[in-house]
Amino acid sequence: MEKILHKNLYVNGINMHIAEIGEGPAVLFLHGFPELWYSWRHQMLSLSSKGYRTIAPDLRGYGDTDVPPYATSYTAFHIVGDLVALLDALGLDQAFLVGHDWGAVMAWYFCLFRPDRIKALVNTSVVFHPRSPSRKPVPSLRARFGDDYYICRFQEPGEAEEEFARVDTARLIKKFLICRQAGPLCVPKEVGFGGSPDTIITLPSWLSEEDVNVYATKFEQTGFTGGLNYYRAMDLNWELTAPWTGVQIKVPVKFIVGDLDLTYNTAGVKEYIHSGTFKKFVPFLQEVVVMEGVAHFIQQEKPEEVSQHIFDFIQKF
Template sequence: MDKIQHRKVPVNGINLHIAEIGDGPAILFLHGFPELWYSWRHQMLSLSAKGYRAIAPDLRGYGDSDAPPSPSNYTALHIVGDLVGLLDSLGLDRVFLVGHDWGAVMAWYFCLLRPDRIKALVNMSVVFTPRNPKRKPLEAMRARFGDDYYICRFQEPGEAEEEFARVDTARIIKKFLTSRRPGPLCVPKEVGFGGSPHNPIQLPSWLSEDDVNYFASKFSQKGFTGGLNYYRAMDLNWELTAPWTGLQIKVPVKFIVGDLDATFTTPGVKEYIQKGGFKRDVPFLQEFVIMEGVAHFINQEKPEEVSAHIYDFIQKF
């Protein structure tokens, strides 16, 4: 880990913190919520040892990167703009792209908006969701899953932050990272995101107290607002990406998901995949991997397997 280098790069009006290691063809890793560049530590070490240059930013709003306060500064156009600016700053024309969770969502947008910068994509957990011109995403989620659905609960600025603040930050991190409950994730206000403080959270073998403390230290400093703003910009994304309605993802793709992942077990997702919708919208989908007994934070839970899956795919290009 001490061989991973850190620096800040000015892009798109903000400073982005990046971690990087290795030389060779570049792989850009995009993390999710509530995560950091650190989520990719295993893959960075593994793939840099195989001759690749691994680059993992703290995305806008996270860790040691700048965090503008307004949700309107967290649209897909901002995030993809940050990443294009990062590639330009590093002198990289095209990269391999790897995403998970919100990083996967932004990876889909990156491939939709700037496929010319991507050699191939390995995406995890979140399938591509084509824009529905007739209905905003939050309206659709509320109608389907109710007001207790976690994305709906994240919408009111300050509300989730206040709830998180009543719980130890490390507990919030543990609660999210160790969750193995198949979706959709609904959290009534009376239950809260931290659950009962009297119920200890047992850490799995793949997550150490040191790992939790690293995440918790950064979120204690930065707060959760930056990460939550991605959820709060969903309807704005819908408005801004209207010109790209109906466009397919036209880069080579490998998709990996755990069979216990809440995003995979959310109603409608398996049907979308099995009935051909996913392949229709992502026509260059070359490999689809379902990992058995694996939940959402797949790149941390099964680091060696995920690193091998990434390597097996990108070495073809």
């Protein structure tokens, strides 16, 4: 870990922190919520030892990267703009792309907007959802899962932040990272995201107190608004991406998901993946891997296996 280099670059109007190690073809890693570049530490060390230059930014709103205050600054165009500018600043024409959670969503957008910059994509956890021409995402989720669905609970600026502030940050991080609810995450206000403070949380073998403290320390400094703004920009993304309705993802893709991931167990997702519909929208989808007994934070829970899956795919190109 001490060999990983850290630098700050001015890209697309913001200061962005990146972690980097290795030399060779570039692999760009995109983290999700509530995470940091640190989520990819295992994959960076593994792939850099195999001849790759691994790069993991703190995305806009996270960690040591700037945190614009308003949700309107967190559209897919802002995030992909940051990443294209990052490749430019690093002198890279192309890179392999790896995403997880919101990083996976932004990886799909990256390939939609600028496929010329991506050699191949390994995406985890979140499938490509083609844009519905008639339904905005948040009202659709509210109608389907109710007001307690976590994405709906995140929409009102300041509300989730106030709730999070009442919970110890390390406890909140633990609750998110080790959640193994295989299905829609609904959190009534009377229960709260922290759960009962009397409940003891036992960490799994793949997550240490030291790891938790890396996240907790940064989120105590920055707050959660940056990460929550990705959710708050969902309907705006829908409005702005109307010209891309029906456009396919035209880069080579490998998709990896855990069979206990709440995204995989959302109604209709398994059928979408395995019926061939997913491949209709992602025609160069070459592999789908469903890892048994693994939940949402797959790259941390099964680091060696995920690193090997990434390497097995990108070495073909």
